[in-house]
Each structure stands twice: as C-alpha cells, then as structure tokens.
Amino acid sequence: MKVGVVTFPGSLDDVDAQRAVRIGGNEAVALWHGDADLKGVDAVILPGGFSYGDYLRCGAISRFSPVMDRVVEAAHAGMPVLGICNGFQILCESHLLPGALIRNDHRKFVCRDQLLRIENNRTPWTSAYDHGQEIRIVLKNGEGGFVADAETLARIEGEGQVVARYLELNPNGSLDDIAGVSNERGNVVGLMPHPEHAVEELTGSGLDGLGFFTSLVETAFA
Amino acid sequence: MPKPEILDPQGKAVQGALPRLGFTGVTDVRQGKRFEIELEGEVTDALLAEVEKMAETLLSNPVIENYTVSVEQ
Numbered sequence: 322m323k324v325g326v327v328t329f330p331g332s333l334d335d336v337d338a339q340r341a342v343r344i345g346g347n348e349a350v351a352l353w354h355g356d357a358d359l360k361g362v363d364a365v366i367l368p369g370g371f372s373y374g375d376y377l378r379c380g381a382i383s384r385f386s387p388v389m390d391r392v393v394e395a396a397h398a399g400m401p402v403l404g405i406c407n408g409f410q411i412l413c414e415s416h417l418l419p420g421a422l423i424r425n426d427h428r429k430f431v432c433r434d435q436l437l438r439i440e441n442n443r444t445p446w447t448s449a450y451d452h453g454q455e456i457r458i459v460l461k462n463g464e465g466g467f468v469a470d471a472e473t474l475a476r477i478e479g480e481g482q483v484v485a486r487y488l489e490l491n492p493n494g495s496l497d498d499i500a501g502v503s504n505e506r507g508n509v510v511g512l513m514p515h516p517e518h519a520v521e522e523l524t525g526s527g528l529d530g531l532g533f534f535t536s537l538v539e540t541a542f543a
Numbered sequence: 544m545p546k547p548e549i550l551d552p553q554g555k556a557v558q559g560a561l562p563r564l565g566f567t568g569v570t571d572v573r574q575g576k577r578f579e580i581e582l583e584g585e586v587t588d589a590l591l592a593e594v595e596k597m598a599e600t601l602l603s604n605p606v607i608e609n610y611t612v613s614v615e616q
Binding site: 377378381382385413414416420421423424425426427428466468469470471494 | 545548549550552553555556601602604606607
C-alpha cells in the first residue's frame with residue numbers, strides 16, 4: 322500500500338514515520354502541508370512534532386492547512402488515517418477524533434519507554450496485535466493529557482473506541498489512562514506514544530511499534 | 544477560557560506561585576486567552592457574527608474551551 326506521511330512546518334518525526342512505513346512493508350509517500358491532493362495514497366500518517374510551533378493550540382493551525390482538507394474528506398470516506406502525538410492533536414482539532422489533548426497534569430515534558438495495552442485490534446492500524454497485548458514504546462510529550470466530557474468518555478469507552486491504554490502509571494493525566502482512540506468507524510486512530518521509534522532493534526526500545534505499520538498490509542490482504 | 548470541568552495545569556501553576564509571593568486567600572486560578580481583533584468600519588451584526596465564527600472555528604476549541612465576544616469602540 323502507498324502510505325502518505327504529511328510534513329508540516331515544525332514536524333519532527335516525519336522521516337522516522339516514512340522509514341517505519343517502509344520497514345512495515347509499505348511504500349512511503351512524502352506529502353507537504355501545502356499539497357492540495359493526496360498523490361493517490363491508500364492511507365495517511367500525521368507524524369509527531371510541533372507543527373506551526375504549537376501556536377494557538379497544538380494542531381489548531383495545522384488543521385486548516387490545504388492537505389488537511391483532503392485528509393478530512395478521505396477520512397470520512399473510510400481511508401485509514403493515523404495521527405501520532407502532534408498528529409493525534411491535529412486529528413482532535415479537526416474533530417475527526419473525539420476529545421482533546423491538554424498540557425500534562427504535572428506540567429513537565431515526559432520522555433519514557435511506556436507500557437501500553439492494545440485495547441482494540443480491529444482498526445486497520447492495530448490488527449497485527451492481539452487483543453490485550455502489552456507493548457512498550459517511547460512516549461514523549463508536553464501536551465498529552467487526553468480529556469473529553471463525561472458523556473463523550475462514556476460513549477468511546479462503550480463503543481470500544483479506546484485503542485490503547487497506559488499501564489504501570491499514567492504519564493500525563495489522561496482520563497481513563499487513554500493513550501489512543503479511534504473514530505466510530507475505526508479507520509481514524511490517534512496515539513500519543515510513538516510506534517515509529519520502535520521498529521528496529523538498533524535504534525529503538527524494541528520492535529513493539531512495528532505492528533502499527535504491518536497492520537495495513539494484513540488489512541489489505543485480509 | 545478552559546471549560547470549568549477541564550483541568551487547567553497553567554492556572555494551577557500560577558495558583559501555586561501566588562502564596563510564595565505572599566498573596567494569600569486565592570482559592571482558584573484559571574488561565575485563558577484574549578484576542579484583540581481590529582475590524583474595518585462599523586461593527587454590524589453581520590460582522591459580529593463573523594467574529595463569533597472565527598472564535599468557534601479557530602480561536603477556541605469548543606471541545607475544551609468557552610468563549611465570549613465583546614465590542615470596544
């Protein structure tokens with residue numbers, strides 16, 4: 322599959338995400354925030370970083386970039402979209418995902434190898450994992466506290482839209498220890514930790530993140 | 544402003560700093576944003592509706608924030 326990785330001004334992890342896409346067995350296509358088309362990709366990743374300097378709110382300005390108009394359209398049509406860290410924030414600002422991400426409750430930047438549990442393996446990004454599988458990947462964020470009103474929270478819990486949950490400790494004050502959520506349909510997934518940094522033995526904490534990038538292949542041939 | 548039910552870590556930090564400076568009796572601090580927007584010509588209802596739209600779509604995130612619009616001549 323062709324997987325587009327969007328680079329915004331201030332993106333940091335776009336090249337790592339492209340590399341993870343290739344290691345996962347897919348073709349990576351570089352997309353620019355100013356692009357008005359998606360170059361025929363089958364899926365899109367919004368990478369981590371500090372797009373537009375995090376001005377106003379994280380993801381608030383990126384949401385209105387030309388490429389995001391196309392991403393929102395494609396997401397509504399069912400295209401798999403994964404937002405990692407800042408990408409997750411952009412998806413929440415775009416209202417493609419429920420809730421929002423606010424400053425960590427302890428007000429410090431956090432950077433650690435974080436244990437997670439995959440709560441939903443029925444999305445195109447998590448199908449390579451077993452339900453309930455525990456993985457350890459890096460988490461690095463200043464504004465990763467997932468919040469939503471009580472009604473929304475009850476709905477996403479009830480509908481199985483929680484994709485991953487923090488284990489051992491809650492690193493940022495996220496409600497219900499939520500590390501990642503999906504939209505109702507399941508094609509759009511946001512995740513605060515970084516699977517793209519855990520796809521090679523040499524440079525990561527292990528290979529636990531690889532499943533996010535091999536799941537697409539499994540979906541395509543399922 | 545952050546909605547009342549949303550945690551405001553920045554406000555909490557400010558609240559924590561005040562007693563260290565000798566200011567006592569503060570029970571809560573919430574931190575928000577203020578935008579000063581200058582418009583051409585008279586402020587009509589139509590223009591004001593446009594500003595409301597700006598506030599709702601870009602300036603605030605209605606999932607976590609409330610806003611109010613006021614006019615100063």
